[in-house]
Amino acid sequence: MANLLHDSLLGKRADSDAVFLHLPDGGSVSYAKFAKRAAQFAQALSENNIAPGDRVAIQVGKSPDALALIFGCIQAGIIFLPLNTGYTGDELAYFVQNSGARLLVCDPEHIDTLRPIADKRGAEIASLGQTGTLTAQANAAGGVFKTEPRQGDDIAAFLYTSGTTGRSKGAMLTQNNLLSNALTLVDHWQFTSSDVLLHALPIFHTHGLFVATNVILAAGASMVFFPKLDPDALIDHMPKTTSLMGVPTFYTRLLDNPRFTQDVTANMRLFISGSAPLLAETHRSFEARTGHRILERYGMTETNMNTSNPYAGDRRAGTVGLPLPGVDVKVCGVDGDELPRGEIGVLEVRGPNVFKGYWQMPEKTAEELRPDGFFITGDLAVQEQDGYVTIVGRNKDLIISGGYNIYPKEIESLLDDQPGVLESAVIGVPHPEFGETPVAVLVAGPDGPPDIDAVQSAVSNSLARFKHPRRFITVEALPRNTMGKVQKNALRQEYGALFA
Ligand code: MLC
Numbered sequence: 370m371a372n373l374l375h376d377s378l379l380g381k382r383a384d385s386d387a388v389f390l391h392l393p394d395g396g397s398v399s400y401a402k403f404a405k406r407a408a409q410f411a412q413a414l415s416e417n418n419i420a421p422g423d424r425v426a427i428q429v430g431k432s433p434d435a436l437a438l439i440f441g442c443i444q445a446g447i448i449f450l451p452l453n454t455g456y457t458g459d460e461l462a463y464f465v466q467n468s469g470a471r472l473l474v475c476d477p478e479h480i481d482t483l484r485p486i487a488d489k490r491g492a493e494i495a496s497l498g499q500t501g502t503l504t505a506q507a508n509a510a511g512g513v514f515k516t517e518p519r520q521g522d523d524i525a526a527f528l529y530t531s532g533t534t535g536r537s538k539g540a541m542l543t544q545n546n547l548l549s550n551a552l553t554l555v556d557h558w559q560f561t562s563s564d565v566l567l568h569a570l571p572i573f574h575t576h577g578l579f580v581a582t583n584v585i586l587a588a589g590a591s592m593v594f595f596p597k598l599d600p601d602a603l604i605d606h607m608p609k610t611t612s613l614m615g616v617p618t619f620y621t622r623l624l625d626n627p628r629f630t631q632d633v634t635a636n637m638r639l640f641i642s643g644s645a646p647l648l649a650e651t652h653r654s655f656e657a658r659t660g661h662r663i664l665e666r667y668g669m670t671e672t673n674m675n676t677s678n679p680y681a682g683d684r685r686a687g688t689v690g691l692p693l694p695g696v697d698v699k700v701c702g703v704d705g706d707e708l709p710r711g712e713i714g715v716l717e718v719r720g721p722n723v724f725k726g727y728w729q730m731p732e733k734t735a736e737e738l739r740p741d742g743f744f745i746t747g748d749l750a751v752q753e754q755d756g757y758v759t760i761v762g763r764n765k766d767l768i769i770s771g772g773y774n775i776y777p778k779e780i781e782s783l784l785d786d787q788p789g790v791l792e793s794a795v796i797g798v799p800h801p802e803f804g805e806t807p808v809a810v811l812v813a814g815p816d817g818p819p820d821i822d823a824v825q826s827a828v829s830n831s832l833a834r835f836k837h838p839r840r841f842i843t844v845e846a847l848p849r850n851t852m853g854k855v856q857k858n859a860l861r862q863e864y865g866a867l868f869a
């Protein structure tokens with residue numbers, strides 16, 4: 370029996386000398402070398418008695434080995450949870466606990482601080498990097514590993530995504546969710562083995578991992594693998610590359626760079642944007658500067674990619690294009706009934722890309738995944754007569770900063786527990802660089818106003834940097850409607866120009 374994802378993405382090129390990764394400083398990693406490295410990690414994991422179906426939590430910096438570890442998990446049938454490197458110990462503890470991870474893999478410099486978190490939850494801990502313990506084991510492994518059979522419906526990964534209420538949920542993504550979407554995107558965006566992608570996204574989210582990496586593997590193409598976004602480095606490499614995938618901040622930062630000219634982009638065939646709304650204005654400025662029309666697409670952690678502007682055809686600024694082949698899309702009223710085209714409602718999607726449910730949260734799954742397979746995205750959208758979809762807002766309390774999701778509820782729960790805070794509301798306001806940024810509005814308790822420095826340090830201790838409110842404002846009372854519900858719209862209006 371086969372391992373669908375491993376065989377399709379890596380196995381079939383396991384002997385190929387073709388380049389998979391170009392390293393920014395000049396080296397490269399071939400498909401054969403990468404496949405062997407993945408097998409070494411699969412072996413190292415097995416030697417640690419991590420079995421198929423077990424979970425491995427991975428919080429490591431971006432590197433070829435980090436990617437090889439993920440593909441080692443796939444080959445060994447182990448479920449991996451890639452985690453944002455910005456998460457604090459508190460956040461990490463939750464993911465290890467909730468997933469029941471058998472192993473936590475971290476950077477060598479964090480192993481001592483994170484060990485108690487793993488110990489307390491009965492997980493082993495290992496590290497990846499030059500002095501890493503798992504790296505040493507992989508180095509000693511022969512690199513021949515009997516691939517674990519896996520079927521399309523088997524879970525490949527948990528991707529944690531927060532909710533508007535309560536804690537993060539582990540979205541269970543199957544092998545077929547990931548593979549079907551990668552194959553669709555290769556076709557839709559016309560990727561071939563000649564493509565060279567600029568890869569500057571993190572590999573712990575859907576965009577950098579399942580869209581960018583899996584598309585490149587499925588096409589047998591290659592990518593320049595940058596540790597993080599550095600617009601100058603992208604510009605340096607662009608004359609020899611063909612494509613870029615980024616969040617809107619990538620495009621605004623490129624436009625801010627005077628070295629970014631039409632000449633630099635002459636060899637590029639495709640610029641793709643997603644994970645957050647791309648302003649129509651950015652789309653137009655980009656075309657004016659380079660002659661390229663950015664291709665915007667729309668997806669989610671739970672669903673991978675759902676819609677995309679066409680490769681050949683009208684890439685319409687401000688829209689997320691048409692449903693991808695095999696994906697059903699409908700715009701519904703709150704009761705779930707489909708609305709006529711042209712009306713605004715909640716977007717629902719169905720297809721082989723849609724996840725299996727939230728790990729050990731059947732009620733949450735039932736709230737968002739209908740029995741007929743439609744997933745309620747929580748995004749507000751309108752679909753034109755000709756099928757183009759525009760995301761016009763959100764029916765969920767979510768802030769997206771530079772492509773990272775921030776759920777106000779998580780920050781508010783922490784703020785409400787701080788001395789001097791009676792209650793709080795966190796809102797997203799427009800930000801020139803990150804699209805949106807969180808602002809905290811606090812109501813003082815009866816004993817006087819809160820000490821903002823103390824509140825800020827509580828936030829720093831518990832939450833990843835990207836979630837920190839950029840402004841704390843103390844008010845007498847929060848605006849409420851007649852039902853007593855906080856009117857965040859009124860707050861957004863009042864503070865909307867803070868970063869203009
Ligand atoms: C970094 N910082 C951020 C931030 N990224 N703050 C808010 N929002 C962000 N997104 C913080 C840093 O910690 C730092 O804080 C300060 O901001 C400036 O750092 P920087 O060096 O300028 O940031 P940089 O490393 O360049 O990162 C910016 C970025 C990055 C936009 C390149 O955030 C990024 O790569 N975002 C992509 C996220 C992503 O992949 N999303 C896809 C999700 S999948 P300080 O105080 O230390 O200076 C998904 C589905 C789909 O949504 O459809 O794709």
Ligand code: AMP
Pocket residue numbers: 530575642643644645646647665666667668669670671689746748760763769773774
């Ligand atoms: P995540 O949970 O990190 O996968 O984020 C998914 C959310 O990002 C979606 O529900 C949308 O709100 C948003 N999103 C992704 N792509 C786009 C896009 N092209 N335009 C607008 N919003 C987007």
